[in-house]
Amino acid sequence: MATILVRYGEIALKGKNRGQFEQQLHRNLKGALHDLEASVTRHRGRFSVNCPDAVLHQITIRLGRIFGLTSFSPVYETVLDIEAIKEKAAGIVRDLPDSKNTFKVKARRSNKDFPYSSPELNRILGAHLLHSYPGLAVKIDDPSFTLEVEIGYHKAYLYLERISGPGGLPVGTCGRALLLLSGGIDSPAAGWLAMKRGLSVEAVHFHSFPFTSRHSLEKVVDLCRKLVLYGYKLPLHQVSVTKIQEALRKNCPDELGVILLRRMMLRLAERLCGQRKLQALVTGESLGQVASQTLESIDVISKATRMLILRPLIGFDKLEITGIAEKIDTYQTSILPFEDCCTLFVPGSPVTKPKLAVVERSEQNLDLEFLLDEAMKTLETQIIR
Amino acid sequence: MKGAYLDNSATTPPHPEVLDLMSRVQEQFFGNPSAIHYKGIEAKRIITAARRQVANVLGVREQEIIFTSGGTEANNLAICGAARRNRKRGDHLVTTAFEHHSTINCFRYLEKEGFRASYLPVDASGMIDLEMLQHEIGPATTLVSIIHVNNEIGTILPLTAIGRIIKTKNPRTLFHVDAVQSFARLTLDPEGWQADLISCSSHKIHGPKGAGCLWVKRGTPLDPLLHGGGQEAGLRSGTENTAALAGFGLAARISGSAQGKKETAFVTLKRTFLKRLEESGIDFSVNGPEPEKAAPHIINLAFPGIKAEMLLHALEEKQVYVSAGSACHSRHPEPSHVLKAIGLKDDLLTGSLRFSFSILNDLDEITLAAKETTDAVEYLRSLFK
Numbered sequence: 026m027a028t029i030l031v032r033y034g035e036i037a038l039k040g041k042n043r044g045q046f047e048q049q050l051h052r053n054l055k056g057a058l059h060d061l062e063a064s065v066t067r068h069r070g071r072f073s074v075n076c077p078d079a080v081l082h083q084i085t086i087r088l089g090r091i092f093g094l095t096s097f098s099p100v101y102e103t104v105l106d107i108e109a110i111k112e113k114a115a116g117i118v119r120d121l122p123d124s125k126n127t128f129k130v131k132a133r134r135s136n137k138d139f140p141y142s143s144p145e146l147n148r149i150l151g152a153h154l155l156h157s158y159p160g161l162a163v164k165i166d167d168p169s170f171t172l173e174v175e176i177g178y179h180k181a182y183l184y185l186e187r188i189s190g191p192g193g194l195p196v197g198t199c200g201r202a203l204l205l206l207s208g209g210i211d212s213p214a215a216g217w218l219a220m221k222r223g224l225s226v227e228a229v230h231f232h233s234f235p236f237t238s239r240h241s242l243e244k245v246v247d248l249c250r251k252l253v254l255y256g257y258k259l260p261l262h263q264v265s266v267t268k269i270q271e272a273l274r275k276n277c278p279d280e281l282g283v284i285l286l287r288r289m290m291l292r293l294a295e296r297l298c299g300q301r302k303l304q305a306l307v308t309g310e311s312l313g314q315v316a317s318q319t320l321e322s323i324d325v326i327s328k329a330t331r332m333l334i335l336r337p338l339i340g341f342d343k344l345e346i347t348g349i350a351e352k353i354d355t356y357q358t359s360i361l362p363f364e365d366c367c368t369l370f371v372p373g374s375p376v377t378k379p380k381l382a383v384v385e386r387s388e389q390n391l392d393l394e395f396l397l398d399e400a401m402k403t404l405e406t407q408i409i410r
Numbered sequence: 411m412k413g414a415y416l417d418n419s420a421t422t423p424p425h426p427e428v429l430d431l432m433s434r435v436q437e438q439f440f441g442n443p444s445a446i447h448y449k450g451i452e453a454k455r456i457i458t459a460a461r462r463q464v465a466n467v468l469g470v471r472e473q474e475i476i477f478t479s480g481g482t483e484a485n486n487l488a489i490c491g492a493a494r495r496n497r498k499r500g501d502h503l504v505t506t507a508f509e510h511h512s513t514i515n516c517f518r519y520l521e522k523e524g525f526r527a528s529y530l531p532v533d534a535s536g537m538i539d540l541e542m543l544q545h546e547i548g549p550a551t552t553l554v555s556i557i558h559v560n561n562e563i564g565t566i567l568p569l570t571a572i573g574r575i576i577k578t579k580n581p582r583t584l585f586h587v588d589a590v591q592s593f594a595r596l597t598l599d600p601e602g603w604q605a606d607l608i609s610c611s612s613h614k615i616h617g618p619k620g621a622g623c624l625w626v627k628r629g630t631p632l633d634p635l636l637h638g639g640g641q642e643a644g645l646r647s648g649t650e651n652t653a654a655l656a657g658f659g660l661a662a663r664i665s666g667s668a669q670g671k672k673e674t675a676f677v678t679l680k681r682t683f684l685k686r687l688e689e690s691g692i693d694f695s696v697n698g699p700e701p702e703k704a705a706p707h708i709i710n711l712a713f714p715g716i717k718a719e720m721l722l723h724a725l726e727e728k729q730v731y732v733s734a735g736s737a738c739h740s741r742h743p744e745p746s747h748v749l750k751a752i753g754l755k756d757d758l759l760t761g762s763l764r765f766s767f768s769i770l771n772d773l774d775e776i777t778l779a780a781k782e783t784t785d786a787v788e789y790l791r792s793l794f795k
Contacts, residue, residue: 235723235786274793 027081030175030182031072031088031097034192042198050093050195056257057087068177069135073100085188090255092221093198094190098173100182105139110146110181111153114172117183118154118161127164128154132174139176146174194223196256202305202335203298204228205290206248206261208241211309211338213248213355214346218337219307220255226307228252229262229297231290233270240361247358249409255353258410260301264293265403269396276390280376283317284384288329292397295330297404305333311341321378328381413729414775418614419561419591419708419766420733425616425664428657432618435653443650444639453652460659467594467666468608469601470625476642477655480622481590482512483635484609485555487624487645488586489516491632492553492607493525499582500550506530506538508565508751509557513588517555526550534752535699536565540575547579554583558598559591562748562764563698564708566596573604584630590614590622594665595707596673606630612654616768617661621654665769672769676706679767679776683709686780692787697762698752707767710749712758716790721763724786730779733764 033050047067054065054072063076063084076084081099088097101117103109118128132146141149150172151163175182204216206228216226230245246261253259269289273282294306310318317326327334338346350356415423439456441449457477465472478484493503505517507529517527528546530538538556547554554576559566569587576585586607589598593610600608607630612621626632626645638647665672684701687694697710713721718734725732745759754762765779 235725235727236720238719238723239726271793 027076027078028100028102028182029074029076029081029084029088029097030100030184031074032070032095032187032190033072033093033195034095046093046195046198049198050091053091053093053195053197053257054088057091058084059257061087087254088190089188090191091195092191092193092223092255093195095192096187096190098184098187100175100184103181103183105136105176105179105181107141107149110174110183111150113181113183114150114154114174115157117172117185118158121170121185123160125169126160127162127168128170128172129163129165129168130154130172130174132176134176136176136178146176150174191221191255193221196220196223197225199223200305201225201227201301201303202307203294203301203303204307205294205309206230206245207309208244208248208359209309210350210356210359211311211346213252213309213353213359214341214349215307215309215337216252217255217349217353219335220252222337224305224307225256226252227260227262227301227303229264229294231264231266231293233265233267236267236270244358244361246407246409248355251353251355251358253409258408260406260408262297263403263405263407264297264400266290266293266400268399272391272396277387281379281384281387283375284322284326284379285388287317287326288384288388289393289396289400291326291330291332291334292393293400295332296397296401298332305335306330307335307337309338310336311338311343311346317375319377322376325379325381325384413731414771414779415731416765416767416771416775416779417731417733418768418771419764421613421619422616422768423770424613424618424657425661427664428617428661431660432653432657435656439652443652444641453650456652456656457650460655463659463663464610464623467662468598468610468625471628473643474625474628476624476626476645477650477658478622478624478646479620479651480613481510481588481609481611482622483646484590484611484622484624485510485512485586485588486516487632487635488607488609488626489513489553489555490520490635491645492584492586492630493520494523495631495633496552496584497525500552502526502528502548502550502552504528504530504543504546504551504554506532506556506567506751508532508536508560508562508748509555510561510588510590513555513557514747532565532751535703536560536563536748536752537699538567538572540568540571543572544575544579547576547583549580551580551583553586555586555588557588557591559589559596559705559708560698560748561591561708562746563710563752564591564704565699566592566703566705569603569605570599573602577604591705591708594662595676596705600625600627607632612658612661615661615665616770618654618657620651621658623658673706675769676767677702679771679773680706680709682773683765683776683780686777687711687783690780690784692784694787695758697749697754697758708764709766710762710764712754712762713787714757714761715794716761716787717794718761718763720790721761721783721786724790725779725782728782728786730782732779733766734762 051067061080063074066073101113103113130147130150132143134143155161170185173184202219202224204226206212220226228249249259249261273285277285435456439453441453443450443454443457461472461475465475503525521527532538556567556572573585576583584606587605588609590609590611594615606627608625610623613619634645636647641647695712697712722734749759
């Protein structure tokens with residue numbers, strides 16, 4: 026059996042939030058590991074995961090995706106006995122390669138009933154290692170390894186490494202939001218950043234058969250499967266905007282097509298939020314990338330709804346966004362060449378500085394309520410796990 | 411059945427008898443055909459029977475059938491195998507500009523190995539210039555590879571004339587025919603063509619995927635691609651896929667019987683389809699050869715001003731399945747090399763669809779497909795004009 030100590034950013038927490046934060050993190054941990062033979066235990070300021078050695082590697086990969094974790098360490102356990110701890114320490118060091126020849130010991134005593142203080146432990150264990158392995162030397166600054174020891178209430182834990190966690194806040198502690206997921210590179214990255222700040226996310230994808238291929242849906246499902254690794258459940262909603270696009274083609278100026286379509290998407294998203302009790306929208310918009318993302322366009326588009334719109338990517342460069350997409354493994358899926366709803370209807374010269382009055386006037390040619398009602402009838406939802 | 415499956419040049423639905431036979435073979439005759447105990451002998455017997463069935467349809471000796479994983483492998487074995495084996499005699503290879511990718515890409519690969527390749531241009535109907543062929547063949551030409559029926563536009567190449575030219579000019583030049591689109595649908599004449607190698611596939615004739623063959627005329631010098639236990643006369647090592655080969659054999663027998671009657675049936679399907687479309691008054695034209703001169707089961711149509719992929723998806727919504735010779739995503743246009751080779755203009759390149767029939771299609775399906783095509787074309791024209 027292996028044990029992993031899991032640490033989270035307790036310093037950032039105050040008062041009542043702390044309990045809620047820990048409970049949610051506990052749920053998220055259990056959710057992420059539910060299909061593996063692993064048990065999660067909550068301690069004071071820590072979690073520990075117990076699992077068979079065979080799944081240790083898989084578990085460390087999954088822990089690396091749980092927001093709220095600052096770091097974790099696979100540990101060696103012993104009983105609370107100084108001789109047992111000394112023996113375990115010597116055993117751990119015996120298996121290290123010869124190049125690991127300088128060290129320090131860093132003990133931490135949470136359980137004050139243990140008879141030795143942290144500095145005493147450092148000294149006792151350091152001396153024991155020096156005595157056991159004559160080739161070793163103590164080096165306080167930049168040693169080649171650090172043996173850390175934590176004295177808990179029931180056991181002592183020894184470990185050599187701290188693996189960085191993803192940071193952030195546990196998904197589900199900051200509210201619920203709807204991610205507008207196009208299938209491009211940006212929106213999955215935006216969704217990931219929203220989850221990182223503790224939002225529980227649902228996704229909506231607008232499609233337009235037969236103008237687009239059914240492959241685009243497969244692609245969005247694949248993207249959700251990547252995103253859901255950072256949470257444990259992701260409802261994916263799909264809404265057809267084919268009829269809306271037809272109406273826009275027939276009744277509105279071509280050059281406003283994209284702006285009008287996006288405004289319709291926001292209205293549909295707002296309705297969906299009402300149904301699903303979601304508090305905000307998350308989009309992959311980043312300033313100035315394409316015609317529909319000039320400041321003027323974003324402004325005119327967002328005036329279609331009164332909902333709060335979060336744009337986690339607003340300050341990111343394309344390269345930075347691509348970096349996130351690669352890190353969360355959505356990039357290769359996103360660049361598959363299937364059209365999304367917008368690309369096929371992009372006019373030769375789209376408006377880059379739309380006027381709200383002009384846009385609203387051309388919407389008067391449309392029966393908005395009817396179009397939105399009809400589109401909502403095409404809603405299909407699947408839960409991605 | 412609702413809808414119509416008209417993408418039979420991509421693949422065909424398997425015959426029920428074929429599926430039934432395969433599941434029985436998989437269950438009962440699982441032995442390794444190379445094993446010397448009874449389980450091996452009975453599996454070997456199944457393969458021998460399949461070999462006989464395929465050889466009968468081709469009118470060749472059964473020992474000359476080399477089973478492969480399909481048409482692509484057969485083309486690779488024929489082209490790479492012949493070119494490499496005969497390199498001492500010459501380094502020049504000839505093919506046409508509108509072959510299947512499995513041929514074209516073998517030629518391109520061999521060019522990287524230092525071979526010289528000639529790609530004969532084709533005219534608007536997909537015909538090569540026989541004088542040019544004669545001119546290309548020289549003492550160093552070791553292989554000519556020609557497709558029998560082009561998979562996208564249905565041109566039937568005059569293989570008897572081609573074979574005569576090749577063998578008159580250089581009797582030692584090998585003649586490979588890619589008959590994937592014609593095997594068991596049109597009459598094949600290995601002797602009359604003076605062919606040395608012929609590729610065939612199983613899943614285009616209602617057999618399973620993962621099976622095909624290369625006919626290798628006795629005495630044809632060829633290098634294997636796969637080295638190992640020496641199965642298939644040393645030309646294709648690897649444990650045989652007994653069930654798939656049994657399915658291939660049966661499919662060849664079923665499809666190969668009463669061939670003349672079937673050709674007539676195909677002609678009727680094609681004529682009806684074209685007649686219905688003409689009656690509808692929509693704007694379209696036929697790509698490649700005149701319909702009556704082309705293979706009876708393939709027709710490629712251009713719909714000017716329409717994006718083929720949208721039309722394809724619109725038909726898909728009505729359960730009519732066809733194929734777009736060219737992929738037309740706005741971001742990654744990849745026009746078909748075949749349609750480019752016959753000199754199609756840009757707007758037709760992105761607006762062409764292939765309809766391909768099988769013996770399982772009936773006139774009702776054809777009529778339905780013509781009606782749905784008409785409706786979809788009119789609908790898309792109304793939006794995009």
